[in-house]
Amino acid sequence: MTGRLLAGSRVVRRTLVLGAVAALATGLAVAGTPRANAAADTLGAAAAQTGRYFGTAISASKLGDPVYTAIAGREFTMVTPENEMKLDATEPRQGVFNFGPGDRVYDWAAQNGKQVRGHTLLWHSGQPQWLQNLSGSALRQAMIDHIDGVMAHYKGKIYAWDVVNEAFADGTGGRRNSNFQRTGDDWIEHAFRAARAADPAAKLCYNDYNIENWTSAKTQSVYTMVKDFRSRGVPIDCVGIQAHFTSGNPYPGDFRTTLRNFAALGVDVQITELDIQGAPPATYADVVTDCLTVPRCTGVTVWGVRDTDSWRSGDTPLLFDGDGDKKPAYTAVLDALNAAVPGPSPSPTPSPAGSCTATLSAGAKWPDRYNLGVTVTGSDDWIVTMTVPRPAKIIATWNVSARWNPTTNVMTARPDGHGDSWGVTIKHHGNRTWPTVSCRHA
Ligand code: G2I
Numbered sequence: 053m054t055g056r057l058l059a060g061s062r063v064v065r066r067t068l069v070l071g072a073v074a075a076l077a078t079g080l081a082v083a084g085t086p087r088a089n090a091a092a093d094t095l096g097a098a099a100a101q102t103g104r105y106f107g108t109a110i111s112a113s114k115l116g117d118p119v120y121t122a123i124a125g126r127e128f129t130m131v132t133p134e135n136e137m138k139l140d141a142t143e144p145r146q147g148v149f150n151f152g153p154g155d156r157v158y159d160w161a162a163q164n165g166k167q168v169r170g171h172t173l174l175w176h177s178g179q180p181q182w183l184q185n186l187s188g189s190a191l192r193q194a195m196i197d198h199i200d201g202v203m204a205h206y207k208g209k210i211y212a213w214d215v216v217n218e219a220f221a222d223g224t225g226g227r228r229n230s231n232f233q234r235t236g237d238d239w240i241e242h243a244f245r246a247a248r249a250a251d252p253a254a255k256l257c258y259n260d261y262n263i264e265n266w267t268s269a270k271t272q273s274v275y276t277m278v279k280d281f282r283s284r285g286v287p288i289d290c291v292g293i294q295a296h297f298t299s300g301n302p303y304p305g306d307f308r309t310t311l312r313n314f315a316a317l318g319v320d321v322q323i324t325e326l327d328i329q330g331a332p333p334a335t336y337a338d339v340v341t342d343c344l345t346v347p348r349c350t351g352v353t354v355w356g357v358r359d360t361d362s363w364r365s366g367d368t369p370l371l372f373d374g375d376g377d378k379k380p381a382y383t384a385v386l387d388a389l390n391a392a393v394p395g396p397s398p399s400p401t402p403s404p405a406g407s408c409t410a411t412l413s414a415g416a417k418w419p420d421r422y423n424l425g426v427t428v429t430g431s432d433d434w435i436v437t438m439t440v441p442r443p444a445k446i447i448a449t450w451n452v453s454a455r456w457n458p459t460t461n462v463m464t465a466r467p468d469g470h471g472d473s474w475g476v477t478i479k480h481h482g483n484r485t486w487p488t489v490s491c492r493h494a
Pocket of ligand 1 (some may be wrong): 134135177178217261294325363
């Protein structure tokens with residue numbers, strides 16, 4: 053059996069999937085005691101063990117820098133184009149779209165197995181001149197046309213879109229005065245409805261800063277809007293909390309309450325632009341731990357790779373220094389992510405000389421599922437453990453004997469006589485973060 057065949061005719065596919073499910077089902081009765089995951093050694097892998105992503109902002113202009121791409125490729129599972137999908141970049145003239153820079157970031161992410169957050173469709177800042185010159189119904193129509201044009205281009209490819217960015221004012225908690233706002237209060241809900249129609253597969257987020265502190269007027273106003281949208285069926289799936297922390301806008305002790313309260317409205321919450329002045333390790337760990345305590349906090353994105361890549365580089369607010377070396381904050385975040393893995397600490401099993409390695413590679417993709425190839429080296433009698441980030445599930449395997457434990461969401465695989473290259477089909481249920489794998493000799 054091959055993964056390629058799985059994409060074949062409906063009859064063939066059904067046969068293979070059913071066969072594989074039967075093979076997996078035999079594991080249900082014999083699945084053993086849940087084992088804790090080994091500590092992961094990258095941010096993305098550690099977050100994936102908790103069913104979350106760990107992302108970074110990426111600039112197209114830096115994709116030629118090998119230090120930058122090595123760190124980004126290794127550590128992160130989610131990518132946000134820092135500027136390339138903004139209004140001025142994507143629609144520089146009315147009705148004339150430019151997806152070159154956005155595609156460069158998207159393609160790099162896709163080629164490296166990462167998902168993409170789309171940022172951002174409607175923002176008061178970064179507007180091209182033609183848009184700033186419009187008002188009233190002409191502006192409203194241009195806003196909808198922009199959403200339609202950009203979302204059509206990236207249809208089916210984006211994990212979540214920041215549909216509306218920073219629409220509330222600091223301090224008072226009222227709406228920010230902008231050209232969009234002057235078209236009427238209902239511009240935000242119209243944007244979300246248009247976005248849902250344009251790409252039903254993307255999660256639709258409202259994204260803002262200074263909404264970390266639960267008691268602030270701005271947080272309360274955004275919360276009231278999201279609650280209202282949920283009660284009236286306006287399609288909103290997530291709230292992005294930027295988390296740009298400075299001495300003037302410090303990490304608040306009630307951040308976890310904010311995450312929990314938004315999540316209780318039935319939306320995902322995501323930390324979307326994290327950076328902290330001076331990068332204090334304890335504060336970074338606290339922010340990440342807050343996310344880990346809220347099941348609907350689905351991921352954390354830091355706003356850049358190295359300090360020198362930051363929009364406020366003088367604050368050295370990120371996890372890697374200008375040389376690309378890991379800072380103490382990196383270790384604090386990795387430890388916080390690894391500490392979240394449930395279950396007892398793994399017993400230190402000595403790995404035999406030349407212990408085996410399982411390597412994943414991208415296979416075919418469908419809207420609701422994707423294939424991964426697995427190649428094992430270093431042993432011909434191996435046991436591979438694959439931990440799948442919830443709510444994704446393995447629904448089929450080929451060229452391997454597999455047991456699926458639904459309690460732990462872990463598959464254990466052994467050779468079935470077809471060699472050391474095999475594969476799985478994963479139904480992602482919205483979480484396209486790849487599983488983590490480990491290998492040991494049988
Ligand atoms: O301002 C920080 C962030 C606040 N939330 C929304 C984010 O989209 C925003 O990101 C920043 C980028 O990090 C900056 O890189 O947004 C700025 C404004 O769009 C970005 O700055 C722009 C400069 O304004 C341009 O002059 C410059 O050409 O960056 C461009 C590329 O370096």
